[in-house]
Amino acid sequence: MSDFLIAPSILSADFARLGQEVELVLEAGADIVHFDVMDNHYVPNLTFGSSICKALRNYGVEAIIDVHLMVQPVDSMIESFAKAGANWISFHPEASLHVDRSLQLIKSFGCQAGLAINPATPLSCLDHVMHLLDHILVMSVNPGFGGQQFIPQTLDKLAAIKQKIASSGRQIRLEIDGGVKVDNIRAIAQAGANTFVAGSAIFGQPDYKQVIKDMRTELAEVKTVTPL
Numbered sequence: 001m002s003d004f005l006i007a008p009s010i011l012s013a014d015f016a017r018l019g020q021e022v023e024l025v026l027e028a029g030a031d032i033v034h035f036d037v038m039d040n041h042y043v044p045n046l047t048f049g050s051s052i053c054k055a056l057r058n059y060g061v062e063a064i065i066d067v068h069l070m071v072q073p074v075d076s077m078i079e080s081f082a083k084a085g086a087n088w089i090s091f092h093p094e095a096s097l098h099v100d101r102s103l104q105l106i107k108s109f110g111c112q113a114g115l116a117i118n119p120a121t122p123l124s125c126l127d128h129v130m131h132l133l134d135h136i137l138v139m140s141v142n143p144g145f146g147g148q149q150f151i152p153q154t155l156d157k158l159a160a161i162k163q164k165i166a167s168s169g170r171q172i173r174l175e176i177d178g179g180v181k182v183d184n185i186r187a188i189a190q191a192g193a194n195t196f197v198a199g200s201a202i203f204g205q206p207d208y209k210q211v212i213k214d215m216r217t218e219l220a221e222v223k224t225v226t227p228l
């Protein structure tokens with residue numbers, strides 16, 4: 001797998017043609033498919049459940065499916081997405097009563113486990129679970145909606161998390177989510193991210209291939225790649 005992964009969020013895809021949209025974006029060079037699962041409880045918006053994941057698998061999508069659960073409670077959704085074909089699953093520590101247990105549950109299904117961190121979530125939430133993490137999803141907007149502006153303070157946060165990962169000695173993907181565009185992806189990568197969720201920046205353009213190519217051109221300029 002390459003150092004930098006681009007993960008289009010299907011939140012901004014045309015839901016009426018979802019199978020085709022996912023096929024198109026993968027043909028255009030995307031690495032993984034990002035699912036934003038919202039419950040109108042943990043976040044003030046409602047999207048879709050695991051049947052959409054299952055439907056895309058049945059449609060023939062073989063790429064990694066990266067599920068970001070913005071739901072509370074989380075554990076029943078972990079099981080349902082794992083059984084529907086998800087590969088990576090992350091959730092918000094604020095939404096789980098037992099974070100260690102929820103991470104172990106993800107891993108018990110053979111999926112990669114991640115924590116999703118909101119702009120105001122302190123990094124101490126990572127302290128006793130680094131050994132269970134395969135990825136950390138850093139929210140650079142408040143969760144709930146696509147098309148928001150990147151919060152610039154996230155760059156410092158990424159750099160701090162990058163240090164934590166280095167001290168842990170573990171290989172943990174550092175994923176950024178919210179307001180990622182061609183014109184800021186290089187700075188975000190320089191701060192430490194190596195996996196980039198982008199919804200509106202990709203699905204909002206007519207030519208997915210061109211946007212992904214432009215993102216990769218920016219990423220090729222990054223001097224220090226956060227190792228995996």
Ligand SMILES: O=C(CO)[C@@H](O)[C@H](O)COP(=O)(O)O
Pocket residue numbers: 009011012036068141142143144145146147148177178179180197198199200201
């Ligand atoms: O999780 C979320 C929002 O809660 C994100 O995945 C956004 O949906 C990304 O959308 P853009 O900011 O790239 O449009």
